[in-house]
Amino acid sequence: RIILTLLLLGFLSWIVLKSMYYPELFRSIDTKHLLVKKLIETSPNKQTSDDKFVIQIEKLQKYMETEEPYLDSSLTIHKLANQLNLPFKDISILINHHIGKHFFDFINEYRIKKAIALLENPLNEKLTILEILYDVGFNSKSPFNTAFKKHTGFTPTQYRKNIL
Known part of the structure; x- marks a missing residue:
């Protein structure tokens, strides 16, 4: 033993x-990765890198609005980077440091905008809140309610009652 x-x-x-x-x-x-702060500070041509990030932000926002990848409930930053053909690190720096949000806050903002559009559309009056949250990419009610209230100040049910 x-x-x-x-x-x-x-x-x-x-x-x-x-x-x-x-x-x-x-x-x-x-x-061997450098810290993001050091990468941003030690950029050899800061003006060129800022222009690059502005172009990438516009590309990212246009992609989010037209292709709606946020509707995929299993979307990760790696999947988004692959879809945009950009390195994962660039997307992370772009969202965290240049847009100033965490990845899931960034994605949830688009999901909540889509949920608001669905709630405000009179044709979707019969859709339940649960159906809407699944349609916009959330997996459960609690994160949806939290994100919705953070964005609008109301729960989805309160919001629906106010617009009717």
Whole structure:
């Protein structure tokens, strides 16, 4: 038992040490990334990079409005980056530092705008709040209500009653 326990303890210690010294083995993490703040500050031509980000913001907003990727309830920043053919890091910097929002707040803003349009349309009067939240890309009622109230100041039910 002692030998088996020592072997097991040695093996577990080896795994822990390997994961500490080589995290990319286990999580595909590139430990050589620079901090975003340093990337933005050390940009060689700040004016050119600012123009690049303005163009990318316009591209992102146009894509969000025309293609409506936010309707996919499993949308991630990686999927959005692939759809836009932009590096994941650029999308992250764009949304977090230049638009000033977290990814899910950015996506939820578009979802709530779509939900408001559905609630205000008299043809959708028979749609339930649950159907609307699934239609706009939310998976459950609680996050939908929270995001809706944050954006409008009302719950979806209160909002619907106010517009009728």
